[in-house]
Amino acid sequence: MDYPEPIAKLINSYTKLPGIGPKTATRLAFYTLGMQEDDVVDFSKSLLSAKKDLTFCRICGNITENSVNPCAICQDKSRDQSTVFVVENSRDVMAMENTRDYYGLYHVLNGVISPSAGTGPEDINLPSLIRRLSDHQEINEVIVGTNANAEGEATAMYLARLLKPAGIKVTRLAHGLAVGSDIDYADQLTLIKAVQGRTEL
Amino acid sequence: MDYPEPIAKLINSYTKLPGIGPKTATRLAFYTLGMQEDDVVDFSKSLLSAKKDLTFCRICGNITENSVNPCAICQDKSRDQSTVFVVENSRDVMAMENTRDYYGLYHVLNGVISPSAGTGPEDINLPSLIRRLSDHQEINEVIVGTNANAEGEATAMYLARLLKPAGIKVTRLAHGLAVGSDIDYADQLTLIKAVQGRTEL
Numbered sequence: 001m002d003y004p005e006p007i008a009k010l011i012n013s014y015t016k017l018p019g020i021g022p023k024t025a026t027r028l029a030f031y032t033l034g035m036q037e038d039d040v041v042d043f044s045k046s047l048l049s050a051k052k053d054l055t056f057c058r059i060c061g062n063i064t065e066n067s068v069n070p071c072a073i074c075q076d077k078s079r080d081q082s083t084v085f086v087v088e089n090s091r092d093v094m095a096m097e098n099t100r101d102y103y104g105l106y107h108v109l110n111g112v113i114s115p116s117a118g119t120g121p122e123d124i125n126l127p128s129l130i131r132r133l134s135d136h137q138e139i140n141e142v143i144v145g146t147n148a149n150a151e152g153e154a155t156a157m158y159l160a161r162l163l164k165p166a167g168i169k170v171t172r173l174a175h176g177l178a179v180g181s182d183i184d185y186a187d188q189l190t191l192i193k194a195v196q197g198r199t200e201l
Numbered sequence: 202m203d204y205p206e207p208i209a210k211l212i213n214s215y216t217k218l219p220g221i222g223p224k225t226a227t228r229l230a231f232y233t234l235g236m237q238e239d240d241v242v243d244f245s246k247s248l249l250s251a252k253k254d255l256t257f258c259r260i261c262g263n264i265t266e267n268s269v270n271p272c273a274i275c276q277d278k279s280r281d282q283s284t285v286f287v288v289e290n291s292r293d294v295m296a297m298e299n300t301r302d303y304y305g306l307y308h309v310l311n312g313v314i315s316p317s318a319g320t321g322p323e324d325i326n327l328p329s330l331i332r333r334l335s336d337h338q339e340i341n342e343v344i345v346g347t348n349a350n351a352e353g354e355a356t357a358m359y360l361a362r363l364l365k366p367a368g369i370k371v372t373r374l375a376h377g378l379a380v381g382s383d384i385d386y387a388d389q390l391t392l393i394k395a396v397q398g399r400t401e402l
Contacts, residue, residue, distance in 0.1 A: 006255050049210065
């Protein structure tokens with residue numbers, strides 16, 4: 001026996017989300033049935049709206065509304081126009097913005113170089129970074145904020161080799177102990193990096 | 202800084218689902234942006250459809266399409282009309298149907314009696330069960346398939362006390378070891394119940 005079609009379809013839709021299997025999808029679908037009608041309508045609309053009303057900023061690749069392109073950050077002339085922070089995705093921009101400690105610009109790659117997955121420099125938002133740097137000679141530092149894993153490191157290395165000869169300063173986020181963490185819980189690689197990157201007091 | 206409104210709204214909608222916090226909601230929302238447009242449209246439609254096109258069967262309380270009421274099980278006269286399996290929700294009906302080993306009818310309470318949560322017999326689909334039993338004298342056994350926790354047991358006890366004087370046989374699903382399980386991993390209560398409910402070989 002199968003569930004009635006409307007709920008079977010909803011379960012199927014939930015199953016397409018990452019990390020949600022058939023059991024969780026069923027639980028979510030039944031929960032949806034018990035939700036306020038307004039909330040379900042909002043949910044339904046926001047799915048379509050997120051898909052239709054958003055696009056990537058034509059300068060930096062960050063996510064932005066169709067009506068705000070270039071994005072708010074790129075349009076903000078009060079920001080430091082000489083520094084570009086390169087990140088993998090829009091969530092990284094948000095994480096950085098929430099620190100309220102960086103006032104430069106961003107460039108969102110929307111991916112990383114990953115030879116194993118067959119993703120090369122041309123497959124991510126990297127050519128536009130090269131164009132951007134040659135069009136805007138005022139940019140003199142590129143901070144590479146890709147994740148601290150194999151793909152992130154590979155992307156950082158690629159950028160450094162490409163941009164350094166052009167006289168642009170390429171920096172990488174520091175590796176080390178997380179603030180508030182215990183040394184004896186840190187993994188070996190992080191400890192090694194923390195020693196290598198030690199600073200004078 | 203906040204996310205653009207369309208994605209902020211979608212994140213907010215995802216957060217309303219059970220077990221999904223802000224981090225997961227953000228991940229799901231960004232994943233949604235990268236989904237096939239058709240899948241997102243289907244998802245959006247299925248949310249509305251599940252809310253609009255489904256209702257509870259007016260006989261048994263199981264979930265059913267608006268156009269199929271009473272539900273398919275209640276309409277199926279080939280099923281054993283003398284036995285009613287009482288469960289907490291529609292997922293339990295599905296679990297039981299998937300065993301393909303029960304051919305009677307169901308009654309879905311859509312809840313359990315829970316004094317601590319203030320849920321009494323009148324707040325769940327129980328009065329309709331009483332009416333159903335008095336209208337259909339052919340029903341001679343009620344199998345109580347509520348969950349094996351405090352609320353489920355309380356509901357089972359309530360039903361037994363109410364229905365037994367009316368001459369209806371009230372049975373409860375057996376407690377014991379799960380098939381294929383190890384005795385040394387079973388919890389004490391389950392072991393005690395398994396001994397109490399031992400059967401002769």
